[in-house]
Amino acid sequence: MKNIHFEDYLIKDFFKAKQKILKGLFWEKRLFWAKILIIFSFFIFWIRFFNLQVVNYPYYYKKAKERSVVTYGIRAPRGEIITSDGVIVATNKAVFQLYLDPELIKDKEDEILYKLSKILGEEFGMLKERYYLAKKTFLGRVLIKRNLNWDEIAKIMVRKYYLPGIKIEVEFERHYPYGEAYFHLVGYVSKITWEEYKNLRKNGYFIEDYIGRAGIEKVFENRLKGKNGVIEIERDAYGRLGKIINRSNPIPGETLILTVCHNLQMKAYELLKDKTGTIVALSPQDGAILAMVSTPSIDAQKFITGFTAQEWNEINSKVDTPFLNRALQGYPPGSTYKIITAIAGLSAKIINDLNQSLFCPGFFRYGTRVFRCWEAKGHGSVNLIKAIAYSCDTYFYTIASKLDVDFLAQVSKEWGLGKLTGLGWEEEKSGFIPNKEWKEKTFHEPWYQGETIILGIGQGYLLVTPLQLARVYMVIANGGYLYRPYVVKNIRLLNGKTINIDPQLEKRLNLNLSHLEWIREGLMEAVKIGTGRAAFIPGIMIAGKTGTAQVVSLSLKKIKHLEHHAWFVSYAGRSEPEIVSAILIEHGGHGGSVAAPIAQKLYKHYFGISEVNILSKQKGYKEITGNETSD
Amino acid sequence: MKPQINFKEIFIENIWKILTVFSLSFFGILNQWIIAENSNIFWKNLIWHIVGLSFLLSFIWLIDYRKITLSIIWPCYLFLLLILFILMIFKKRWIEFGIFSFQPGEYVKPILILLISLLASKEPSPHLKFKNLLKFLIIIIFPLILILPTDLDHAIIMGIMFISFLIFIGVPKRILLLLGVFTLIIGFILFPLIWNKLESHQKGRIYGYLYREKYERTWSYQLNQALIAIGSGGIWGHGFKKGWSTRLHYLPAKHTDLSFAVWAETWGFIGISIVLFLYGYLLYSGIKISQKAKDWFGKYLSLGATLVLFWQAFFNIGGCTGLLPMTSIPFPFLSYGGSITISVYFLLSLIFNVSLRRYFLK
Numbered sequence: 001m002k003n004i005h006f007e008d009y010l011i012k013d014f015f016k017a018k019q020k021i022l023k024g025l026f027w028e029k030r031l032f033w034a035k036i037l038i039i040f041s042f043f044i045f046w047i048r049f050f051n052l053q054v055v056n057y058p059y060y061y062k063k064a065k066e067r068s069v070v071t072y073g074i075r076a077p078r079g080e081i082i083t084s085d086g087v088i089v090a091t092n093k094a095v096f097q098l099y100l101d102p103e104l105i106k107d108k109e110d111e112i113l114y115k116l117s118k119i120l121g122e123e124f125g126m127l128k129e130r131y132y133l134a135k136k137t138f139l140g141r142v143l144i145k146r147n148l149n150w151d152e153i154a155k156i157m158v159r160k161y162y163l164p165g166i167k168i169e170v171e172f173e174r175h176y177p178y179g180e181a182y183f184h185l186v187g188y189v190s191k192i193t194w195e196e197y198k199n200l201r202k203n204g205y206f207i208e209d210y211i212g213r214a215g216i217e218k219v220f221e222n223r224l225k226g227k228n229g230v231i232e233i234e235r236d237a238y239g240r241l242g243k244i245i246n247r248s249n250p251i252p253g254e255t256l257i258l259t260v261c262h263n264l265q266m267k268a269y270e271l272l273k274d275k276t277g278t279i280v281a282l283s284p285q286d287g288a289i290l291a292m293v294s295t296p297s298i299d300a301q302k303f304i305t306g307f308t309a310q311e312w313n314e315i316n317s318k319v320d321t322p323f324l325n326r327a328l329q330g331y332p333p334g335s336t337y338k339i340i341t342a343i344a345g346l347s348a349k350i351i352n353d354l355n356q357s358l359f360c361p362g363f364f365r366y367g368t369r370v371f372r373c374w375e376a377k378g379h380g381s382v383n384l385i386k387a388i389a390y391s392c393d394t395y396f397y398t399i400a401s402k403l404d405v406d407f408l409a410q411v412s413k414e415w416g417l418g419k420l421t422g423l424g425w426e427e428e429k430s431g432f433i434p435n436k437e438w439k440e441k442t443f444h445e446p447w448y449q450g451e452t453i454i455l456g457i458g459q460g461y462l463l464v465t466p467l468q469l470a471r472v473y474m475v476i477a478n479g480g481y482l483y484r485p486y487v488v489k490n491i492r493l494l495n496g497k498t499i500n501i502d503p504q505l506e507k508r509l510n511l512n513l514s515h516l517e518w519i520r521e522g523l524m525e526a527v528k529i530g531t532g533r534a535a536f537i538p539g540i541m542i543a544g545k546t547g548t549a550q551v552v553s554l555s556l557k558k559i560k561h562l563e564h565h566a567w568f569v570s571y572a573g574r575s576e577p578e579i580v581s582a583i584l585i586e587h588g589g590h591g592g593s594v595a596a597p598i599a600q601k602l603y604k605h606y607f608g609i610s611e612v613n614i615l616s617k618q619k620g621y622k623e624i625t626g627n628e629t630s631d
Numbered sequence: 632m633k634p635q636i637n638f639k640e641i642f643i644e645n646i647w648k649i650l651t652v653f654s655l656s657f658f659g660i661l662n663q664w665i666i667a668e669n670s671n672i673f674w675k676n677l678i679w680h681i682v683g684l685s686f687l688l689s690f691i692w693l694i695d696y697r698k699i700t701l702s703i704i705w706p707c708y709l710f711l712l713l714i715l716f717i718l719m720i721f722k723k724r725w726i727e728f729g730i731f732s733f734q735p736g737e738y739v740k741p742i743l744i745l746l747i748s749l750l751a752s753k754e755p756s757p758h759l760k761f762k763n764l765l766k767f768l769i770i771i772i773f774p775l776i777l778i779l780p781t782d783l784d785h786a787i788i789m790g791i792m793f794i795s796f797l798i799f800i801g802v803p804k805r806i807l808l809l810l811g812v813f814t815l816i817i818g819f820i821l822f823p824l825i826w827n828k829l830e831s832h833q834k835g836r837i838y839g840y841l842y843r844e845k846y847e848r849t850w851s852y853q854l855n856q857a858l859i860a861i862g863s864g865g866i867w868g869h870g871f872k873k874g875w876s877t878r879l880h881y882l883p884a885k886h887t888d889l890s891f892a893v894w895a896e897t898w899g900f901i902g903i904s905i906v907l908f909l910y911g912y913l914l915y916s917g918i919k920i921s922q923k924a925k926d927w928f929g930k931y932l933s934l935g936a937t938l939v940l941f942w943q944a945f946f947n948i949g950g951c952t953g954l955l956p957m958t959s960i961p962f963p964f965l966s967y968g969g970s971i972t973i974s975v976y977f978l979l980s981l982i983f984n985v986s987l988r989r990y991f992l993k
Contacts, residue, residue: 060862
C-alpha cells in the first residue's frame with residue numbers, strides 16, 4: 001500500500017514537475033523580456049539625464065539664471081582729474097536717475113512708457129525707441145531719464161502705484177566745472193555706442209556706461225574707468241525680487257593729477273575765447289604741459305546733459321570745427337621755422353660766427369627767380385642775431401639756398417618735427433617735413449633748390465603742430481633736452497599710493513654752446529627790439545619768434561578766412577626759462593601784432609605782474625613774407 | 632515534510648530590497664521637505680509614508696497573499712466600479728474627507744492586478760484562451776471607461792499597464808497581431824473624432840510636446856520649466872533647498888507631476904543616478920521574485936505589480952524629460968499624494984509577500 005501510494009505520488013509528482021518546468025521555461029522567457037524592457041528604458045532615461053544635466057548643463061544653467069536672477073549694474077564713479085594746483089576739473093556729481101525694469105511690465109510696456117512720456121514731457125515715439133534699443137542688452141533695467149529734478153521725482157513718486165517697474169536711483173555722473181576751457185585737454189565722455197558695447201562688454205562695460213572720447217579721458221580710460229559693480233538678485237515667477245545672491249561693489253577709477261596749471265589754462269582760454277587758435281605751454285625743464293587750449297571749444301558737460309538739436313547742428317556745421325584740438329594739428333610754421341634753418345646753417349658750417357653778415361636789399365635773387373623779404377626796404381646789413389630778431393627773410397633765403405633739403409629735413413626730424421611727439425594721443429598729427437624722395441614720389445618731379453629756399457622761411461609743403469614748435473623752443477631754452485610732452489604727472493591709486501610718472505627724455509641734442517647762445521640772443525632781441533616787441537615785459541626775460549604763415553598768395557589776403565596764421569613761439573622766465581609757449585591764431589593776421597600780445601598777457605598772468613605796470617603801447621610789427629616769383 | 636526554513640537566507644535575500652524601499656521613502660520625505668512652502672503638505676506626506684511603510688511591514692508578516700481569494704477581490708472590484716461611477720457622474724477625481732482626499736482611480740491598479748493574477752493563475756498556460764482574454768479585457772475596460780472622462784491620461788496609461796501585463800501573461804501571437812492592427816485602424820478612424828472631443832489643455836500637452844519652442848510660454852511652459860530645472864542641476868545639483876526653479880515658483884506642479892524635476896535640480900545627475908538605480912533595482916528584484924515564486928498567482932502578481940511601478944515611473948520621467956508628452960502621472964515615492972503613496976506601498980507589499988512566502992511554501 002505504502003509502496004503503491006509512494007509510486008502514485010512519484011508519477012503524479014513527475015508529471016507535475018514536468019509541467020512546472022515547461023511552464024517555468026516560458027515564464028523565464030517572458031521575464032527576460034520584462035527585464036530587457038526595464039533596463040533598456042532606464043538606460044535611455046539615464047542617458048537623457050546625462051545629456052540634460054552634464055552635456056547641456058551650461059545652456060540650461062544660463063537659461064535658469066536669465067530667468068531667475070536679475071542683474072543690476074552699479075556704475076563705478078569715474079576717476080577725478082585734478083590740476084597741479086589742486087583744482088578739480090573733472091569729477092562726479094550725484095544725480096537721480098529714472099530706471100524701468102522691462103521684466104516687471106512685460107505686457108504693458110507701451111502703456112507705462114506712454115504715461116512716463118506724459119509726466120516727463122517727452123515724445124512718446126522717441127522714448128519708446130530708446131527703451132526698446134536699451135532693452136535688447138539684457139541688463140535688467142533701462143535708463144529712462146537722467147538727472148531728474150525734484151518736481152519730476154515728486155510727480156513720479158505720487159503715481160508710483162500706477163507705474164510698476166519704475167525705480168529712481170542715485171548715481172554718479174561726470175561733471176566738468178570748467179567744461180569749455182578744458183575741453184580739448186581733458187576731453188569728454190559720452191554714452192557708449194552699441195558697437196563699442198559689443199566689444200567692451202567683456203571688459204565689464206554696461207550699455208548705460210560712458211566712455212572717454214578725447215584727450216585725457218580717452219587716453220587714460222582704463223585708469224579712470226574703475227570697475228563696474230554688479231548686484232544679482234533672485235526674482236521669482238511672479239516678478240518679486242528676493243535675496244541678493246551676489247554683490248560686487250564698484251571700484252572707483254583712479255585720480256589723475258595733471259601737470260597743468262589751472263590759472264594759466266583759464267587765462268589762456270580767456271585770451272583765445274573769441275578767436276580761432278591754440279595755446280600750448282610747456283615746462284622747459286621736463287616737457288610737462290602747463291596749459292593746452294584750443295578754440296573754438298565746446299562745453300564738455302553738454303555731452304552729459306545733452307545738446308539741443310540746434311546746438312548740435314551748429315557745432316557740426318561750423319567751418320572751424322570745434323572738435324579739433326588745434327595744438328595737435330599741422331600748420332605751416334612761417335617764420336618760427338627759421339630757427340631750424342639757422343641751426344641747420346650753423347651745423348653745416350654755412351654760418352660760422354656773428355661777424356659773418358650779409359646785406360639785405362629787400363629781396364633775394366636765386367637764378368632767375370626773385371624772393372622778396374617781408375621788409376621791402378630791406379634790413380641792411382644783418383648777422384644771425386639781427387636776422388632772427390627782425391625775422392629777415394633774405395638772410396634765411398641765403399642760408400637755405402646753400403642747404404641741401406634732405407639735410408634740413410634731417411635737422412627738423414632731429415628736433416622733433418614731422419613726427420609724433422610721444423604724447424600718445426590719437427588726435428595728434430605728426431605734421432610734415434618734405435624731402436626729395438617724397439617730392440619725386442608724389443609729383444614725379446625733382447626737387448628744386450627754390451623750394452628749399454622757401455622752406456628756409458617756413459613756407460612750402462611744411463606742416464608743424466604747435467606742440468612740436470613749442471618743443472623746439474623748449475630745447476633751445478633748456479640747452480638741448482628734447483623731452484616728450486606729458487600731462488599726467490601722478491596717478492593716485494585707491495589704496496592711497498601714488499604712481500609718479502617721470503618725464504621722459506626723448507633725446508639729448510648735441511649743440512654747440514656758442515651756437516645756442518647766438519640763437520637765444522637773437523630770440524631775446526626779437527622780443528626786445530624786433531618783431532616780437534608786443535610780447536615784451538620789463539623784468540622778465542622773454543625770448544621768442546613771431547611767425548606769419550601764409551595761407552594763400554598776398555592778393556587774396558583781405559578775405560578774413562584766408563588771412564595768414566599768426567604765430568608766436570617763445571620761452572620766458574625771471575632768470576632761467578620757466579615756461580615755453582606756442583601760440584597760434586588761425587587766420588589771425590600777423591604774428592607780431594596778433595599772437596605776441598597774447599603771449600605778453602599770458603606771461604604777465606603767469607609771472608603775476610599786474611596790468612597797470614605795463615606799457616602796453618607797443619604795437620606789433622608788420623611782417624609779411626613774399627615769395628612770389630618773377631621770371 | 633516540513634520545509635527547512637533558512638532565516639539567514641531570507642534575511643540576506645530581502646534586506647537590500649527592504650533597505651531600497653526605506654531609502655526611497657526617505658528620499659520622498661526629503662523631497663517634499665525641499666518643496667514644502669508650508670509644512671502642511673510635508674506633514675501629510677510624512678504621514679502617508681509612515682502609514683504606507685507600516686502597512687507594508689505588517690502586511691508582509693501578518694497576511695499571506697495566498698489567502699486573498701476571488702471572493703474578496705470581486706466585491707472590492709465591484710465596489711470600486713461603483714465609486715468610480717458615482718465620481719464620473721459628479722465629474723470628480725477625488726473624494727474628500729476633511730483634510731485628506733482620496734483618488735479611487737489609483738486603487739484600480741492593485742485591485743485589477745490582483746484580480747487578473749487570480750483569474751489567470753487558475754489555469755496557467757503559455758497562451759491565454761481567447762475566452763479568458765476577452766474576459767480580462769472586459770474586466771479592465773470597465774474601470775478605465777469610468778475614469779476616462781475625468782482623468783484621460785491616467786486611463787490611457789493604465790490601459791498600457793494592463794495590456795502589457797496581459798501580453799506578458801500570454802496573448803497568442805495571432806490575436807496580439809490582430810488586436811494591434813485592429814487598434815491601429817480603430818485609432819485612425821476614431822482619432823479625428825477623439826481629437827475634436829479633447830479639451831484644450833489636453834490638446835495643448837500634445838502641442839507642447841511636439842512644438843516645444845513655439846509654445847514656450849503656453850503649452851510647453853511646464854515642460855520647459857522642467858527641462859531648465861533638470862538641466863540647471865548639473866552634476867552635483869544646486870543643493871538642499873537651493874534650486875531656483877523650486878524655490879522661486881517657476882516649476883508648476885512641483886509637488887506632484889514634476890517632483891522628479893525638483894529632485895534632479897536639487898541633487899543633480901548624481902542624485903538622479905542614485906534614484907534611478909534604486910528604483911531600477913527594486914523593479915529588477917520584482918522580476919526576480921516573479922521568477923522564483925513557486926505558485927502562478929505569486930508569479931503573475933509580482934510581475935503585474937512590478938509592471939505597474941515601472942510604467943508609473945516610465946511616464947513620469949518620460950514626461951518631465953520631454954521624451955514623452957507631459958502626463959499628470961506622479962512618480963512613486965517622490966511625488967506627493969495619499970492615494971498614490973498607499974497604492975505603491977500596497978503593490979510593494981504584494982511583491983514582498985510573494986518573495987517571503989516562497990520559503991514557507993511546500
